Amino acid sequence: MHLCPICRRKLGLPPTVQAEPLNKTLAGIIDHFFPDQVSARREALAQDETGLDIEKNLALFICTLSFPTMPTFLHIFEPRYRLMIRRVVENGDGKFGMVMYNRRSRTQPGAEEYMCYGTLLLIERYELLPDGRSLVIANGVSRFKVLEAGVLDGYHVGQVERVDDVSLAEEERLELAETSGPANPAPESEPEGQAVDSLPPVDSMSTQQLLDASREFIGRQRRAAAPWLHPRIMLAYGPVPNDAARYPWWLACVLPLSEEEKYPILAATSVRERLKIAARWGREIEARDL
Structure with missing residues (x-):
């Protein structure tokens, strides 16, 4: 190495x-x-x-x-x-x-x-x-x-x-507690013109679903030729990570949000909490683009 x-x-x-x-x-x-x-x-x-x-x-x-x-x-x-x-x-x-x-x-x-x-x-x-x-x-x-x-x-x-982050056992307990609620939770508010059932509350999503949804957001932004996904940016910070623990840090580097908006991710002490923040960032960016 x-x-x-x-x-x-x-x-x-x-x-x-x-x-x-x-x-x-x-x-x-x-x-x-x-x-x-x-x-x-x-x-x-x-x-x-x-x-x-x-x-x-x-x-x-x-x-x-x-x-x-x-x-x-x-x-x-x-x-x-x-x-x-x-x-x-x-x-x-x-x-x-x-x-x-x-x-x-x-x-x-x-x-x-x-x-x-x-x-x-x-x-x-x-x-x-x-x-x-x-x-x-x-x-x-x-x-x-x-x-x-x-x-x-x-x-x-x-x-x-x-x-440091909480233990893996605590991560799993938090996920179970949040995702074992009502079978059909009310969707979060979404921009006008977007399907109501396309935006479930981030708290109700599994950790894997949060990662997948955020990576899908990156895919949509790429297809829309978002300037913040320029090849120079990708060269500097590397390809989109598959690792749930690393992905929010990568997104925080490339996303066009203010530092004040990104700062809370540093204090989050679980991978799940950071992925929830990342999912909300994606929704905010897409809401601004409408």
Whole structure:
């Protein structure tokens, strides 16, 4: 499997192996045809390195939304973030947190300038430019919540707690509880002109049905030549995932909604809940298109 230099060091590979040049062609083929497996391996590796649920003094980049298993592309030019990224690279772990601005000045514990839920990123590629700027590709590993906020040499740091999903047993219990209601639940409100029975309440749908419905939405948007499904976007984030756990993160990256609308998905602690959010996003997009 293709590994960046940071990952090679984490695996404890001999220096001679660490120094071997990357086979970019092979890496590209693996990333293209096996995106789910590559992302899962990176996530497992980074989780092993993360260790405890609470991490102190995690460097925080206040910029945008990032999501687990998905890439984030950054152009680093501010002096404070140049320093932060250089330190992240030099200390060997390649980890930092991404959080979005608190544009609506929401009251929340731990932070004021930025939202308290964010994503732990692992640097995959780092290119230092002659003038000190840098280009970074980082992969989303896991989610966190900021418990305490601080500043170090101009950039933000935080004590963060990892956010994990509920157990598989709890996932199944939630699905059973929601889908074992009335046999014919009342449909949700839908745009005028759309069949009433075509939009069952998302809560009544099984987890698999939620995934299938959202993927069908992508198919309809492709046939309508939606600009947000441009080949360049697909190249950046990969093909539509079949994996229910990964699909909502992919959709959150490509969907043309505001960050404020996407933010709740970071706090959701079950695959099912994220798929319900994804299904509602699709319905909202199609309602706007009518």
